[in-house]
Amino acid sequence: MGIPYSRQINAAFEQVTPLVAAGFKVLRTTRDISILLAVIQVLTVILLGFILLALLLLLYCVNPDLEEERKAIVTPWLRYFASITLWSIFKTLFSMVFVMGLAAAATWHFFLAKQWVEDVEYEGNVDAEKALEDLDGDGEGVDNGGKKGKGKGKK
Structure with a gap:
């Protein structure tokens, strides 16, 4: 049954x-x-x-x-931008490349870890399917002990 x-x-x-x-x-x-x-x-x-x-x-x-506010607010910023040198640009670019490289490495690691989790889940699914097939396969060879039933257990 x-x-x-x-x-x-x-x-x-x-x-x-x-x-x-x-x-x-x-x-x-x-x-x-x-x-x-x-x-x-x-x-x-x-x-x-x-x-x-x-x-x-x-x-x-x-x-x-x-005019006074411009001298107090805008002029210092313009002086700062005028004081930028080629060396400071190189330092800034090097720092940005370094930080972007770290960010890229972290992102790459995240995607590799994500792929690893997907692989583990796939292997788990394959193992679960194999276990289910083994359970179904074990039920096929079950002998009724020579008893004759009404056919409820037949496939």
């Missing part, structure tokens, strides 16, 4: 398993897209802040009533 019920459970499990796997892939893709959108939003806020700052500095430079 338990064998047809087990067959129904196995059939339902075989139908649901691909749906669960597809749902997991959708969730992983959604997570990656949400991270990308968060980064884009942060960059948008930073760029809008720079645009606002540039417009305020332009307002200070153009308005003749704000």
Whole structure:
């Protein structure tokens, strides 16, 4: 009596398993897209802040009533930008390349770790399927002990 019920459970499990796997892939893709959108939003806020700052500095430079504020706010920044040398540009570029290299290495490690997790999950799925096949295979060779039944246990 338990064998047809087990067959129904196995059939339902075989139908649901691909749906669960597809749902997991959708969730992983959604997570990656949400991270990308968060980064884009942060960059948008930073760029809008720079645009606002540039417009305020332009307002200070153009308005003749704000001459003292221009000397106090805009002129020091312009002096700073004028004092930039070739050596400071090289140092800044080297530092940025170093930091970007660290970020790239961390990102690469993240994706390799992600691939490793996917490989482990795949191996686990293969092992689980093999175990299920072994369980199904063990049930085929079961002898009824010579008893004759009504055929409920036949495949």
